[in-house]
Amino acid sequence: MTSKHLIASMVAIAIGCSHSAVSYAETPDTSSRSEEWKRHSIDTTSLGVDGVRSADVNGDGLPDLVCGWEQGGVYRIYLMQRKPESLPRWIHVDAGAAPAVEDALLVDLDQDGAIEVVSSTEGNHRKVLVHWAPPPTKHYPDSSLWKTETLFENGSRWMFAVAMDVDGRHGPDVMVGGKRQGGSIGWLESPANPRDTNAWKFHKLTDATWTMSIICRDSKGDGLSSKRKRTTIPRTATPASV
Numbered sequence: 001m002t003s004k005h006l007i008a009s010m011v012a013i014a015i016g017c018s019h020s021a022v023s024y025a026e027t028p029d030t031s032s033r034s035e036e037w038k039r040h041s042i043d044t045t046s047l048g049v050d051g052v053r054s055a056d057v058n059g060d061g062l063p064d065l066v067c068g069w070e071q072g073g074v075y076r077i078y079l080m081q082r083k084p085e086s087l088p089r090w091i092h093v094d095a096g097a098a099p100a101v102e103d104a105l106l107v108d109l110d111q112d113g114a115i116e117v118v119s120s121t122e123g124n125h126r127k128v129l130v131h132w133a134p135p136p137t138k139h140y141p142d143s144s145l146w147k148t149e150t151l152f153e154n155g156s157r158w159m160f161a162v163a164m165d166v167d168g169r170h171g172p173d174v175m176v177g178g179k180r181q182g183g184s185i186g187w188l189e190s191p192a193n194p195r196d197t198n199a200w201k202f203h204k205l206t207d208a209t210w211t212m213s214i215i216c217r218d219s220k221g222d223g224l225s226s227k228r229k230r231t232t233i234p235r236t237a238t239p240a241s242v
Contacts, residue, residue: 020049022067022078026087042090046072055106057115058140062088066117068101075104075119075131079141095146096131100124107163110194111171112136118174122157128176128188130197149197156182159211170194177211184208 021041028035048071057064058079065078077093098104100123109116114133121127127150134145156178163172166187174188185208191199 020044020047020069020071022049022052022065022076040087042078043067043076043092046074046076048072050101051103053104053106055115057106064106065090066104066106068098068104068119070101070123073097073099073101075101075117077106077117091141093141093146094143095133096129096143096148098125098129098131098148100126102158103160105161105163105174107172107174109172109174109190114140118151118161118163120158120161120176122159122179126155126157127151127153128158128161128174132195151197151200152176152188152202154182154202156184160214162214162216164216175214175216177208177214179208179210183210185211185214 022043023039023041026038026040028037042065046069048069050068050070052065052067054063054065056062057077062080062082064080066075067078068075074094075096075098077095079091079093080088081091082088095117098119098121100121101119102122103120105118105120106115107118108114109118109130110132113136116133117131119129119131121129130149130151132147132149134140134142138145151174157180158176158178160177162175164175164187165171166173166175167189170190170192171194173190175185176188177183177185184204185206186202186204189201189203191201193199
């Protein structure tokens with residue numbers, strides 16, 4: 001099995017709440033489109049898989065994952081370990097509680113070289129959380145070294161977040177989107193000291209009924225990223241500004 005055939009996509013598969021799994025699909029080692037892809041489970045130990053993001057967390061050139069478990073109330077990072085001609089193995093980092101987590105984002109918020117997690121929560125929790133990673137000199141997978149704090153809350157249900165340097169100051173800001181009553185899309189402005197969670201400021205851009213994703217692109221070709229959103233509108237909901 002060559003490396004180019006090994007990983008085609010990373011997917012989260014939730015089959016009810018009692019059979020959830022973070023999995024990846026292995027590309028068939030053939031040009032035949034009829035051959036089935038093989039699914040390999042990475043983690044089946046919690047409930048309610050809700051979205052997977054990928055980034056090279058530890059700089060080894062391999063894609064790592066982060067995933068929130070909505071019913072399990074946790075988020076986890078999965079560090080890929082791979083040897084030539086073999087299937088990958090994964091180190092699990094269970095680095096903080098996130099009740100009713102809907103989305104998890106990998107980003108180095110404080111620019112110290114260690115990748116944090118920003119999680120969006122809904123249900124009765126309704127917060128944007130930051131899970132601070134240990135410094136690069138410490139052991140990243142050590143759950144006891146992680147620290148969880150509230151980055152923002154205003155009573156809204158938060159659904160999705162992306163990192164985006166909106167103002168060109170203090171490193172990455174965070175674009176967030178919510179849903180239903182009071183739902184909005186806006187950005188959290190990073191302060192001079194990103195670790196000062198009380199100093200982050202929220203700037204509302206528009207109302208939103210149900211944010212499904214936010215995509216940052218330079219749509220005008222001026223070298224600046226613009227924001228695009230995808231929303232769905234429940235049949236019983238009154239459309240807001242979407």
